[in-house]
Structure formats: C-alpha cells, structure tokens
Amino acid sequence: MAEKIRRLIPDYQALLLFVNASIPALLLGWDAARGQLGTNPQEFAIRTTGMLTLICLVVTLAITPLRLTLQMPVLIRLRRMAGLFAFFYGCLHLLAYSWFDKELSLGAIVADSLQRPFIFLGMLAFLLMAPLAATSTNRMVQRLGGQKWRRLHRAVYPAAGAAALHYYILVKADTRLPLAFAGLLAILLGHRVVRSLRR
Amino acid sequence: MMKPDSIKSNEITDESEYQQRHQWRRNFLRGAILAGTAATTTMLYRRLAVPAGSIRQAAGKQTGSQPAADGAVTQPMPDYASPEGESATDYDDITGYNNFYEFSTSKEGVAPRAKNFVTRPWTVEVTGLVHKPRTFDLDELLALGVEERVYRFRCVEAWSMVIPWIGVPLSRLLSLVEPMGNAGFVAFQTLFDPQRMPNQRSSVLPWPYVEGLRLDEALHPLTLLSTGIYGKSLLPQNGAPIRLVVPWKYGFKSIKSVVKIRLVEQQPPTTWSDYAPEEYGFYSNVNPGVAHPRWSQARERRIGEWSMRNTLIFNGYADQVGSLYSNLDLRRYF
Numbered sequence: 084m085a086e087k088i089r090r091l092i093p094d095y096q097a098l099l100l101f102v103n104a105s106i107p108a109l110l111l112g113w114d115a116a117r118g119q120l121g122t123n124p125q126e127f128a129i130r131t132t133g134m135l136t137l138i139c140l141v142v143t144l145a146i147t148p149l150r151l152t153l154q155m156p157v158l159i160r161l162r163r164m165a166g167l168f169a170f171f172y173g174c175l176h177l178l179a180y181s182w183f184d185k186e187l188s189l190g191a192i193v194a195d196s197l198q199r200p201f202i203f204l205g206m207l208a209f210l211l212m213a214p215l216a217a218t219s220t221n222r223m224v225q226r227l228g229g230q231k232w233r234r235l236h237r238a239v240y241p242a243a244g245a246a247a248l249h250y251y252i253l254v255k256a257d258t259r260l261p262l263a264f265a266g267l268l269a270i271l272l273g274h275r276v277v278r279s280l281r282r
Numbered sequence: 283m284m285k286p287d288s289i290k291s292n293e294i295t296d297e298s299e300y301q302q303r304h305q306w307r308r309n310f311l312r313g314a315i316l317a318g319t320a321a322t323t324t325m326l327y328r329r330l331a332v333p334a335g336s337i338r339q340a341a342g343k344q345t346g347s348q349p350a351a352d353g354a355v356t357q358p359m360p361d362y363a364s365p366e367g368e369s370a371t372d373y374d375d376i377t378g379y380n381n382f383y384e385f386s387t388s389k390e391g392v393a394p395r396a397k398n399f400v401t402r403p404w405t406v407e408v409t410g411l412v413h414k415p416r417t418f419d420l421d422e423l424l425a426l427g428v429e430e431r432v433y434r435f436r437c438v439e440a441w442s443m444v445i446p447w448i449g450v451p452l453s454r455l456l457s458l459v460e461p462m463g464n465a466g467f468v469a470f471q472t473l474f475d476p477q478r479m480p481n482q483r484s485s486v487l488p489w490p491y492v493e494g495l496r497l498d499e500a501l502h503p504l505t506l507l508s509t510g511i512y513g514k515s516l517l518p519q520n521g522a523p524i525r526l527v528v529p530w531k532y533g534f535k536s537i538k539s540v541v542k543i544r545l546v547e548q549q550p551p552t553t554w555s556d557y558a559p560e561e562y563g564f565y566s567n568v569n570p571g572v573a574h575p576r577w578s579q580a581r582e583r584r585i586g587e588w589s590m591r592n593t594l595i596f597n598g599y600a601d602q603v604g605s606l607y608s609n610l611d612l613r614r615y616f
Contacts, residue, residue, distance in 0.1 A: 107323070107331070110327050123334060127331075256487055
C-alpha cells in the first residue's frame with residue numbers, strides 16, 4: 084500500500100498537484116452528498132465537471148511552455164498527473180451526461196453523438212484522451228518507444244481543441260468564457276508551433 | 283563573537299540534531315505551502331462553482347418578507363390551466379434559477395445582481411394600431427383584476443417548472459385599447475436602462491429585448507401579464523414588476539419587465555429569432571418533435587425531480603391552443 088502511494092505520489096511537487104487537483108472533486112462530492120448542488124443539481128454537476136476537465140487540460144498543456152520559459156525541468160514530472168486528472172474529470176463529465184441527461188441509454192448517447200455536433204466534439208475529445216491515459220505508464224512508454232509514444236501523445240492537441248470547441252458551441256449567447264479557454268489553448272499551442280518553426 | 287575555545291563542547295549542536303532540525307523546518311514549510319495552496323484552491327472552487335439558489339439562501343430569507351400581492355386575487359384558479367398530478371416548483375428555485383441576460387448570463391448570477399432593481403414607478407405604454415392608445419400605471423393594471431394561474435413553464439434549454447402565477451389576462455388589457463381591424467401582431471419591449479440593468483452594457487444580445495405574438499395568440503385566455511408568483515409580487519429576477527406568460531411557448535417568449543406593447547400589422551422582430559434564426563423561431567411553440575439544432579426537445583428536466591419527463595406538445599396545452607395552429611406547418615414555423 085505504502086509502496087503504491089509512493090509510486091503514485093513520488094515527491095512533494097506531485098503531492099501539491101495531487102491534493103489541489105483532487106479538491107474540486109472532493110468538494111463536488113461533498114456538496115452532492117448534502118444535496119447542496121442548487122436548483123438543477125444534474126446540470127450543475129455536468130457543467131462543473133466539464134469546466135474542470137478544460138482547466139486540467141489547460142494546466143497539462145501549460146507545463147511544457149512553463150518548464151521551458153521558467154527553466155524548471157522538474158515540472159515535467161507533473162505532466163502525466165495533470166493529464167490523468169484531465170482524463171479523470173472527463174470521465175466524470177461523460178458519466179454525469181450519460182446518467183443525468185441520457186439516463187444511461189446507450190442508444191440515446193450514440194444517437195446524440197452523431198446528431199449533435201457539440202456532443203460529437205465532446206465525445207471525440209474523450210475518445211482521443213482515453214488511449215493517452217491508457218498509455219501513460221512508464222511501461223507503456225518503454226513498450227511503444229519514446230518517439231512513437233510522443234507521436235501518439237500529440238493527440239492531446241486535437242483533444243483540447245475539440246473540448247474547447249465543444250464548450251463554445253454549447254453556449255447560447257455569452258461566449259466570453261469559452262473564448263477565454265480557446266485563447267489560452269491558442270497561446271499554449273502557439274508556443275509549440277513557434278518553437279518547432281525555430282528549430 | 284565567542285572564541286571557539288570558549289564554546290563548551292556540550293553546547294555545540296551535533297550533526298544529526300542539526301539535520302533533524304533542518305528536516306523539521308523544511309517539512310513545516312512544505313506543509314504550510316500545501317495547506318496554503320489547498321485553501322486557495324478550495325476558495326477558488328467555492329467562488330467560481332456556485333450552484334444556483336445558494337447565494338440567495340445564504341444571504342438570508344429576505345424573500346420571505348416580501349409584501350403580499352398587490353391587489354386581491356379576484357378569480358379562482360381556472361381548472362384548465364392547472365397541471366394534473368404535478369406540484370408547484372419551490373419558491374426558492376423559481377426565484378434563484380433565472381435566465382435574465384439584462385442582469386447576468388449565469389442563472390445563479392441574476393438574483394443577486396437584480397436585488398436592488400427599482401420597479402416603482404412603472405408604466406406600460408400600449409400604442410400602435412389601437413383606437414385608444416393608453417399608458418397604464420402599474421396600479422391601473424392591477425386594478426383590472428388579477429387571477430391566479432398555475433402553469434407549466436418550459437425553457438428552451440430543456441428544463442421546466444410549475445409556477446403559480448398571478449396576473450391579468452392580456453386580452454383584458456387589449457380589449458381596453460381596442461385593436462384596429464388591420465392589427466395582426468403584438469410587439470413587446472423590455473425596459474432599456476443600462477444604469478438599472480447593468481448587463482445591457484455588454485453586447486451579448488442586441489438591446490432592448492423584444493418579443494412578439496400573433497394577435498390571436500395574445501388574445502388567448504391562457505396568455506397572462508403576470509405581476510406575481512405564489513401570491514407575492516414578482517421579484518426582479520422573475521421580470522418585475524410585470525412580464526408576459528405564454529405557457530405553451532418556450533420560456534424566452536415570456537418577455538420580462540415590459541414597458542411597451544405595440545399592435546402592428548406585420549410580424550415584429552423578436553430578439554432570439556433575430557439573433558439565431560435557425561435555432562429560435564418566431565412561434566417557438568413547445569414541441570417535442572422539433573429538436574433545437576443543438577439538442578433534443580423530446581424530454582425535459584423538471585426542477586425538483588430526479589428523472590426526466592417527456593415534453594408535451596404545446597407544453598400540455600394542446601386542447602386549449604392547438605386550434606390556433608391547425609393550418610400551420612409546425613416544422614417549418616417552429
């Protein structure tokens with residue numbers, strides 16, 4: 084057990100990230116257990132888990148630019164955990180939508196995904212993230228080989244793009260927040276484009 | 283500084299104790315940083331993820347001390363308007379979960395931001411193709427006689443409530459101004475005053491908010507100019523002091539805080555259908571068979587219930603209003 088925890092949280096920086104990224108899930112669960120999610124608790128749970136997924140995606144994609152800009156190589160060790168938290172909140176988001184909005188009817192979920200562009204984009208983002216989570220272990224990195232692994236994990240860029248667009252299309256009129264997310268992602272992806280062009 | 287030989291050897295901290303103290307200090311610092319970031323994250327979450335209704339409840343029960351309804355309820359509740367086997371939505375939910383973009387685009391943000399909205403004095407100007415144009419003071423409107431009506435309320439976003447409104451049937455007001463023969467539509471307008479409705483400074487929608495009905499829809503006995511809910515005056519977040527209620531149409535047709543009513547010949551512009559014509563039609567009758575381009579309208583979440591309900595054609599008022607649309611292609615004129 085202790086060994087497992089040590090592997091999960093190897094150092095202090097990882098502990099910091101783990102605790103802070105877990106807090107929203109704990110508070111959401113705590114509020115849900117006390118019936119404190121407001122007038123439309125299902126909608127609140129779906130919206131909040133979606134936001135948390137986007138925030139974790141932004142944090143994940145911010146790690147490499149920050150590591151290079153601040154010259155803090157230690158940050159790289161947090162990237163996997165941040166990405167896994169994004170996938171974790173993405174799973175909660177998908178579960179909440181499937182359960183509360185579609186009443187766990189697989190047929191309704193598939194039909195919704197094919198008929199509605201914003202659901203399609205959300206589902207696409209999830210399906211792109213799932214194999215990345217599955218291949219996040221050291222053993223999978225070794226098995227795939229560094230280059231192949233890196234190429235596979237570039238799927239996080241289209242996943243983040245799809246997630247941001249998913250949010251933008253969903254909003255009725257006030258697009259400020261979705262645009263803020265899209266802007267942040269554009270900066271983070273732009274940093275990579277500029278760096279690869281310079282090389 | 284002491285000379286080295288004046289320090290007794292038993293006063294020198296030994297190596298392991300020094301290490302221990304250093305370790306202890308480092309752990310203390312790390313613990314403090316961990317606690318600090320955790321507190322910050324908790325605070326951020328609490329500030330940013332605010333469930334609808336909770337702010338107002340936390341702010342105290344000022345809603346309970348609202349004055350009683352202006353004007354007595356003169357008519358008993360008509361049977362045809364009361365949903366069967368459905369109970370009215372909680373007052374706190376009706377007054378804490380609102381779409382009212384003039385104040386905020388977040389449903390939980392409307393009530394706190396609309397708290398100090400002043401609704402007296404208030405007049406409603408009725409003009410256009412009428413023989414007797416007239417400006418009504420709020421008290422004159424209430425003097426027309428208010429009735430209680432329990433209606434289903436179906437938002438285009440696929441949630442719904444059951445609301446015990448009080449108000450004046452719109453037909454009563456329209457008969458006083460005597461519409462001309464060529465009047466075909468009724469246009470409504472919300473107050474435009476960015477001082478009092480702060481989000482009108484933003485450009486999320488073109489202001490002022492406008493809505494419209496066909497004249498026969500406006501004259502229908504179900505159509506209400508509401509001044510209150512649960513026997514109390516409307517709160518600002520619900521469209522105080524007077525708002526339209528058209529129970530068989532999506533909620534956005536029931537325009538809030540009305541200041542102008544104009545009778546016109548042609549179909550008037552309406553805010554949402556101008557903003558996104560492929561998503562929101564002029565009619566916007568509740569119809570489970572016509573999906574919004576981005577989501578299904580087949581089912582709805584009734585606030586206060588766990589599972590979803592089937593949405594009913596014309597929101598369950600087909601017997602009363604179906605005949606208005608017998609010659610209308612409801613797919614085309616959604």
